[in-house]
Amino acid sequence: MNTLVLQLDEKTVQYLIQTLKEHRIQSTNAYVRFAAKFKQVTILIYASRKVVFQGKNASAVAQELGYKPAVHNSNQDNIKNEQDCPLIGSDEVGNGSYFGGLAVVASFVKQADHAFLRELGVDDSKNLTDVKIKQIAPLLEAKLPHKALLLSPQKYNEVVGDNKLHNAVSVKVALHNQAIFLLLQEGCQPDKIVIDAFTSPKNYQKYLKNENNRFLNPLTLEEKAEGKYLAVAVSSIIARKLFLDNLDELSQKVGFNLPSGAGQQSDKIASQILKTYGKLGLETTAKLHFKNTKKAYQLLKKE
Structure with missing residues (x-):
């Protein structure tokens, strides 16, 4: 059996899924996002956007679908890049959500972990479903x-x-710094520390001066770091699960299904919480400085 493996971007994966939707088959592999059988070739699309063509005509089918098999370079997986070293990556979830807390996670990943993480389908948590996140996160935590x-x-x-x-910025600086500090205290020795950028390096350093727990390791703030570094992606997944669990717990406590985000649905739910519990209800479930609080009061007055 011939096997061809491609790594595709999300836009191309979506196109491929749309093209093969009439040929979809079931897969018992938890890491497979989509499976199809086309002209005796099995096509598996993993959560990591890795696409595998299996069958006698794997290369021909891939070319028919518009993908020319590249000459395999045995050194391809060993190309040195910025994450081929022991690395701490840190990310936060909940910053843009009115309801729920703010979760910050720092994770230590070594190059030996990369194969496991890619097979698991580790990616930025925004590219994974909540169901997938709740499946993957416990494995990463363990x-x-x-x-x-x-x-x-x-x-x-x-x-x-x-x-x-x-x-809203300085509190994230404090949390990222503390998470990384605690990880270093446990003996992790990274060659690099990366935080998914939420402010400028200058601003970060300004607020960092207020923190008591400091470390000497240099750190880098990079935009969209969760798509560049597996360590940051791991942190985004664990943080997302922590945020979702907190949101579920708060929902059960107040008897309302608290949505993620800060849209109109959040305004409506907030007004109902105000009606039922008063301001205390929002103080324990939402971030009060968001504009949603004012909108919730306005909605309540209209009733």
């Missing part, structure tokens, strides 16, 4: 050194806002 911090809405509201200890 295998990789990491530190996960959750700032609950109630604690968030105590420290973030006008005339309080933090603003």
Whole structure:
């Protein structure tokens, strides 16, 4: 049996899924996102966007679908890049959501972990379904050194806002710094530390001066780092699960299905929480400095 493996971008994967939807078959592999049988060739699309063609005519079918098999370079997987070293990656989830806490995770990943992570389908949490995240995160938590911090809405509201200890940026600096510091304290020795950029390096260093727990290791803030570094992607997945679990717990506590994000649905739910529990209901479930709070009060007045 001939096997051809391609790594495709998300846009191309979506096109391929659309093209093969009438030939879809079931797959028991938890890591397979989509499977199809086309002209006696089995085509498997993994969550990592790796696409495998299996069958006697694998190369021909791939070419028919528009993908020319590249000459395999045995050195391809060993090309030195910026993440081929022990690395700590840090990311946060919940920053843009009105309801729920703010989750920050720092993870330590070595090159020896890369094959496991890619086979698992590790990717930026925004590219994975919540179901997939809840499947993958426990496996990552069990295998990789990491530190996960959750700032609950109630604690968030105590420290973030006008005339309080933090603003929306400085609180993230504090949490990222603490998560990385704790990981280093446990003996992790990274060659590089990367944070998914949420502010400028200059701004980060300005707020960092207020933190007591400091480390000397240099760190880098990079935009879209979760798509460049597996360590950051791991942190984004664990943080997403932590945020979702917190959102579920808060939903059960108040009896409302709290949505992620900060759209109109959040305004409507917030107004109902105000009606039922008063301001205390929002203080324990939402980030009060968001504009949604004002909109919720306006909706309540209209009732």
